[in-house]
Ligand code: ADP
């Protein structure tokens with residue numbers, strides 16, 4: 001793939017700067033609520049340490065002004081427990097204090113540097129050559145021998161810590177990055193028929209993916225659900241009712257027109273829900289398309305849709321999923337997510353991606369996918385065939 005991996009790197013005694021994505025949900029009092037993102041990088045970090053590296057880890061958490069903007073002390077303590085090697089925490093990112101902490105590392109020791117987004121440059125997007133001259137990169141380059149990027153989930157961002165090191169240091173993809181590129185970069189080689197299930201609430205992104213995979217003949221069927229499914233349902237000429245309509249238009253003013261255009265051109269390959277679930281008196285009530293509109297928002301797909309989609313997966317070579325089919329956070333609207341996702345694992349080969357999608361899998365204990373992507377936005381960008389800036393700089 002033209003990208004060097006850890007197989008190409010001599011780690012022993014090298015000081016390795018490693019960018020990971022451990023941006024995680026936090027509790028109300030700012031503690032780590034979920035360590036799945038940390039867990040994903042354990043393999044890369046343990047391997048580098050096991051091979052005698054001195055490892056300095058860069059990561060971000062939240063965004064300035066947001067609820068989940070926080071330091072990484074908790075993340076470091078958790079990584080220290082999860083890894084076979086010690087992980088210290090340094091409350092600086094690239095100052096003299098940070099560089100001293102890196103210089104003090106022995107082989108087989110790691111330090112997690114402070115949230116890169118505490119520095120304003122890290123919240124800007126740059127061309128690689130300019131990112132390479134930012135303070136963060138300029139001051140850390142002398143402290144590192146090599147750079148490893150394992151942060152696939154942030155690979156669509158042109159921020160200094162993501163793209164600034166490769167122009168200046170020998171750079172490698174970590175194991176998470178390598179596996180994601182192996183899988184998501186070779187969709188066209190997966191078995192057919194290839195079925196894409198697009199749900200969730202990012203309607204515009206789902207429409208982009210649908211258009212791209214239909215245009216490039218990568219998709220044999222598209223199964224729509226979630227708010228995306230509601231938009232396609234309305235585009236197919238079914239009036240769902242004001243609450244669902246308003247929710248769609250609120251998210252994406254052109255969604256229904258865009259969905260109509262896709263139905264017009266590729267209608268035979270796009271499946272829309274046959275029924276929906278709404279809430280009434282605290283209960284789940286299913287409403288068939290023939291009985292629409294309803295005056296409550298459609299928050300899940302119903303049994304008929306679930307059965308139809310499950311049938312399609314039964315004979316699918318590949319299932320590719322993004323976005324939950326319903327509001328899985330509420331038990332009565334989780335049925336579509338649980339059953340459609342479980343059915344998708346029966347395809348010969350199955351891939352799933354997305355932040356909330358991965359949370360839905362964990363919450364409902366859904367297992368059996370061949371690949372669970374760590375990336376939301378990055379995975380979607382790859383599904384549309386776009387390149388990712390942090391991957392492009394590794395390719396040079
Ligand atoms: P991902 O993070 O996996 O890419 P999205 O962010 O696009 O997925 O969508 C996740 C959200 O979509 C979830 O919070 C879920 O509650 C919501 N959702 C799913 N179906 C519906 C629906 N019919 N109406 C409103 N929200 C929905």
Ligand code: MG
Pocket residue numbers: 354355356357376
């Ligand atoms: Mg999401």
